[in-house]
Amino acid sequence: xxxxxxxxxxxxxxxxxxxxxxxxxxxxxxxxxxxxxxxxxxxxxxxxxxxxxxxxxxxxxxxxxxxxxxxxxxxxxxxxxxxxxxxxxxxxxxxxxxxxxxxxxxxxxxxxxxxxxxxxxxxxxxxxxxxxxxxxxxxxxxxxxxxxxxxxxxxxxxxxxxxxxxxxxxxxxxxxxxxxxxxxxxxx
Amino acid sequence: xxxxxxxxxxxxxxxxxxxxxxxxxxxxxxxxxxxxxxxxxxxxxxxxxxxxxxxxxxxxxxxxxxxxxxxxxxxxxxxxxxxxxxxxxxxxxxxxxxxxxxxxxxxxxxxxxxxxxxxxxxxxxxxxxxxxxxxxxxxxxxxxxxxxxxxxxxxxxxxxxxxxxxxxxxxxxxxxxxxxxxxxxxxxxxxxxxxxxxxxxxxxxxxxxxxxxxxxxxxxxxxxxxxxxxxxxxxxxxxx
Numbered sequence: 001x002x003x004x005x006x007x008x009x010x011x012x013x014x015x016x017x018x019x020x021x022x023x024x025x026x027x028x029x030x031x032x033x034x035x036x037x038x039x040x041x042x043x044x045x046x047x048x049x050x051x052x053x054x055x056x057x058x059x060x061x062x063x064x065x066x067x068x069x070x071x072x073x074x075x076x077x078x079x080x081x082x083x084x085x086x087x088x089x090x091x092x093x094x095x096x097x098x099x100x101x102x103x104x105x106x107x108x109x110x111x112x113x114x115x116x117x118x119x120x121x122x123x124x125x126x127x128x129x130x131x132x133x134x135x136x137x138x139x140x141x142x143x144x145x146x147x148x149x150x151x152x153x154x155x156x157x158x159x160x161x162x163x164x165x166x167x168x169x170x171x172x173x174x175x176x177x178x179x180x181x182x183x184x185x186x187x188x
Numbered sequence: 189x190x191x192x193x194x195x196x197x198x199x200x201x202x203x204x205x206x207x208x209x210x211x212x213x214x215x216x217x218x219x220x221x222x223x224x225x226x227x228x229x230x231x232x233x234x235x236x237x238x239x240x241x242x243x244x245x246x247x248x249x250x251x252x253x254x255x256x257x258x259x260x261x262x263x264x265x266x267x268x269x270x271x272x273x274x275x276x277x278x279x280x281x282x283x284x285x286x287x288x289x290x291x292x293x294x295x296x297x298x299x300x301x302x303x304x305x306x307x308x309x310x311x312x313x314x315x316x317x318x319x320x321x322x323x324x325x326x327x328x329x330x331x332x333x334x335x336x337x338x339x340x341x342x343x344x345x346x347x348x349x350x351x352x353x354x355x356x357x358x359x360x361x362x363x364x365x366x367x368x369x370x371x372x373x374x375x376x377x378x379x380x381x382x383x384x385x386x387x388x389x390x391x392x393x394x395x396x397x398x399x400x401x402x403x404x405x406x407x408x409x410x411x412x413x414x415x416x417x418x419x420x421x422x423x424x425x426x427x428x
Contacts, residue, residue, distance in 0.1 A: 007423055022217065023217045055216045063230055122346065139195070153289075153359070154299075
């Protein structure tokens with residue numbers, strides 16, 4: 001059985017009330033979901049919060065998964081909702097309490113993994129949210145075009161178009177970054 | 189060259205370890221364990237869509253039964269077939285879209301806005317092709333009555349649809365609300381086609397068709413209100 005098949009079997013057992021299957025599913029999917037959430041903010045604490053919220057929602061609506069259907073689009077559709085809600089809450093809170101400085105002053109995590117996530121966040125920052133999202137799902141979460149289309153409630157054609165536009169923009173960004181780096185190396 | 193560099197950064201992020209602490213996994217598993225029980229999965233989307241279509245047909249028939257079938261009786265056989273056939277086909281298409289909005293990870297080929305445009309376009313085409321009486325008798329008063337009747341039938345259809353799909357989960361409340369409103373609006377139009385004997389082209393083109401976007405707007409607003417109520421101002425910090 002391939003990995004997708006194993007995950008789907010675990011989900012079916014989870015729906016039947018099997019705690020071991022639920023735990024196994026949490027252990028297997030959490031790193032991927034954490035990466036998906038981390039790419040939005042680059043902050044581990046926020047990604048932890050979103051991960052917990054996502055699992056609570058997955059648990060609450062687990063009956064909506066249908067055996068035999070791909071699991072990842074179902075999981076990421078819910079995770080996507082969590083991410084949007086957290087973004088809205090963050091914006092609302094920041095507007096009301098003017099906490100922008102406090103949010104920016106959060107102590108940076110210095111581990112290598114977090115640096116990589118931050119590099120990714122920096123690279124993807126200029127992209128519109130919809131393009132950033134499909135690129136993360138496709139390239140970071142490792143989903144297929146069809147799965148990304150299902151997770152984002154759009155068509156495969158629309159996903160392809162967003163990826164194409166994202167790459168066009170990223171090429172320009174990477175070019176600019178490398179040119180700046182070369183410039184700073186020449187002029188210390 | 190730059191594509192390779194972009195892929196390299198994305199690949200590094202993919203391979204970067206996103207280890208989740210055992211403590212966090214334990215906490216999530218513990219929360220889930222306290223309410224873990226077997227659940228009955230949702231029926232197939234086609235079963236739900238069929239149920240939704242039946243609800244729509246039942247509401248339209250009951251509405252016409254209460255108000256009268258004057259419109260249906262005044263229509264010729266071919267007009268009956270074209271109008272009711274079109275409405276039935278549109279009801280099935282929209283019911284399928286509504287169900288997709290309530291099941292996470294469902295495939296959606298068109299956006300809710302495109303569905304609205306498609307429905308209105310189809311209704312305008314059918315009305316323009318079948319009716320050629322261009323008088324404007326009691327245009328406003330008769331029109332407002334029909335609009336109100338249509339929307340009043342859209343509301344119970346939308347509510348019953350929500351009841352049928354109450355075990356689902358709308359990942360996008362706005363899309364789900366708009367689609368439920370469009371579905372209700374189609375039921376409202378079906379009631380009007382069975383009941384309303386006014387066959388003036390302008391009346392049908394404007395007031396009957398308008399039931400769909402107006403009901404869609406009601407659904408959209410409901411989705412917006414429910415979405416804002418479902419999200420707290422600040423989520424509790426669970427990772428403290």
